[in-house]
Amino acid sequence: MAKPSKEQVILLSELRDFVINVMLDMPQWVDADVESLRLVPLGVLRRNATQRHGVTRWKRGVDLRNLLPKDVEIIDLHPKLLDSNWKAYSAFVLHHEYIHALGLRAHNTLFRKLESAWPGRSASTHGTQFTEHLRREKAVWLWCCPDCNREFPRQKPSRKKYKCRECNTTLIDKKNPHLVVT
Numbered sequence: 624m625a626k627p628s629k630e631q632v633i634l635l636s637e638l639r640d641f642v643i644n645v646m647l648d649m650p651q652w653v654d655a656d657v658e659s660l661r662l663v664p665l666g667v668l669r670r671n672a673t674q675r676h677g678v679t680r681w682k683r684g685v686d687l688r689n690l691l692p693k694d695v696e697i698i699d700l701h702p703k704l705l706d707s708n709w710k711a712y713s714a715f716v717l718h719h720e721y722i723h724a725l726g727l728r729a730h731n732t733l734f735r736k737l738e739s740a741w742p743g744r745s746a747s748t749h750g751t752q753f754t755e756h757l758r759r760e761k762a763v764w765l766w767c768c769p770d771c772n773r774e775f776p777r778q779k780p781s782r783k784k785y786k787c788r789e790c791n792t793t794l795i796d797k798k799n800p801h802l803v804v805t
């Protein structure tokens with residue numbers, strides 16, 4: 624958890640309004656108290672988080688069998704989701720967290736059904752690309768195939784121990800020019 628900057632606060636509130644307005648038009652949510660989601664505080668995850676794109680944190684001592692938006696302490700999103708390139712995916716992630724906030728804790732069949740009702744269709748592909756993007760920014764090394772030019776971002780050098788799966792050529796190590804030092 625990190626404190627959002629002024630700019631992040633603005634972007635988070637724009638995203639919140641967008642997602643809630645779409646939800647108000649979704650037949651899946653007609654009986655849900657979507658408006659109460661406006662009261663759920665939004666924050667950002669630490670910049671170097673890679674595994675999680677969003678998280679719903681519950682207040683202490685809440686009734687886990689009957690969760691409501693008022694029981695949410697905060698929803699944190701990955702700060703990189705606020706970059707304009709990830710706008711579509713950020714809406715999908717916030718909708719995912721809002722499903723939790725409306726009382727569905729587990730990723731069960733009902734949850735997945737509601738999640739896939741979000742009008743953005745290729746959201747799961749975006750999720751994989753976002754993970755890859757974060758991994759690439761953090762990677763110190765790129766393992767490169769000299770034949771097909773594929774690059775595999777990694778924390779450690781390959782030291783000539785790995786081959787390209789496609790070409791069977793030994794991979795070579797390059798320093799990652801995308802590395803972001805935070």
Ligand SMILES: [Zn+2]
Nearest residue numbers: 719720723730
């Ligand atoms: Zn979840």
Ligand SMILES: [Zn+2]
Nearest residue numbers: 768771787790
């Ligand atoms: Zn190759």
